[in-house]
Amino acid sequence: MPERNYSVLTEFILTGFPGLHQEYYGLVSAVLFFVYLITMIANVTVIFLFATNRSLHKPMYYIILNLSVCDILFSTTTLPKIISRYWFQSGSISFTACFIQMYFVHYLGTVNSYILFQMALDRYLAICHPLRYSRVLTKSNILILSITAWIAAKTFNLMLVIRAYPLPYCASNIITHCFCDHIGITVLACTERAPYSIPAFAGAMVTLLGPLAFIIFSYCSIIIAVYKIANVQGRLKSLSTCSTQLIIISLYYLPRCFVYLASNVGITFSADVRIVIIMLYSLAPPMINPLIYCLRAKDMRDSLLKHICGRTIPRKAQVAAISNS
Known part of the structure; x- marks a missing residue:
């Protein structure tokens, strides 16, 4: 079949969770709305703390700022539509x-x-090469890395859309997913998928496994460097500085790698289980990440407490000072 636009479809239908009974639609939409609300509030709080506290203007928090912006955009791209799927049918x-x-x-x-x-690079330099950290990860270098990340990601993903859009979609318009993705759309095309799916899969693996390879290398190096520290307290302090990033990275990569690995070794899931796993690793990290920053990162935690009870603490300090004098 010639590969030109035979598309007769004007819309797609997102099924969401295929096996979900209608009596649970209200509950699911409420849960998804709650996830979206918490995600927005938590990430906007991180951005607000960064904007109002100059002590957070450090390389690590510039990276966290980028992650919060990315999480807000991703959740806004995916959640409102699937919420309306169940809330308004x-x-x-x-x-x-x-x-x-x-x-x-x-x-x-x-x-x-x-x-x-970038997070892994930050912790790698801070623990394995502390003397070079301030020279390498300057604010300007972090800015360059951040801009590069946002620009470099455009090319490959734009090509995915450009190649998939003109395909002949002349059969079903039902996407068995909660949002539109490359696989969900192209399986509906009335043409051979291999010329499109293989490059897309290869690109996804480079995008996923390239950074992951450095992340594994960096944390292996960190573990080796930490165990060379004679002082046990020093070891715990060094590990604590990278535990936040390690939790975030684990939430992002482990479920994805499990899904990709399972599909390639012949482990099959029902459509509902597959979609639940995908939704968990897509939507849980944006909601949980800011909570981890505020609980684990001391500067972020102190800044949050300052805004919550900033008027109370100075008064207590004044009373203590008067009583001592």
């Missing part, structure tokens, strides 16, 4: 809008992977 999405959503899903996922690479 509106699962349809226009043909063009579906491809726009597909682009941002893959683009923001790629940016997220590059940002996690």
Whole structure:
């Protein structure tokens, strides 16, 4: 079949969770709305703390700022539509809008992977090469790395859309997923998928495994460097400084690697289980990440407490000072 646009579809239908009974639609939409609300509040709080506290203007927090922006955009790209699917029984999405959503899903996922690479680089230099840290990871260098991450992610994902959009979609318009992605859309094309799926899979593996390879290397180096420290307290302090990033990286990569590995070794899941796993690793990290920063990162925690009870603490300090004098 010639590869030109035989598309007769004007919209796609997102099924969400295929086996979900209608009586649970309200509960699912409420849970998804709650996830979206917490994600927005938590990440906006991180951005607000960064903007109002100059003590957070450090390389690590510039990286966290980028991650929060990326998480807000990703959640806004994916969640409102699937919430309306269950809240208003509106699962349809226009043909063009579906491809726009597909682009941002893959683009923001790629940016997220590059940002996690920067996190690993930050901890690697801080622990393994502390004397070089301040010279290498300056604010200007972090800015360059961040801009590069947002720009470099565009090319490959734009090509995905450009190659997939003109395919002949002349059969079913039902996407068995909660949002539009490359696989969900291209399986509906009335043409051979291999010329499109193989390059897409290879690109996804480079995007995923490239940063992951450095992340594994960096944390192995960190563990080796930490165990060379004679002082046990020094070891614990060094490990504590990278535990936050390690938790975030684990939340992002481990479920993804499990899904890719399972599909390649012949482990099969039902559509519902597969979608639940994908939704968990897509939507849980954006909601949990800011909570981890505020609980684990001392500067972020102190800044949050200062804004919550900033007027109370100085008064207590004044009373203590008067009583001591």
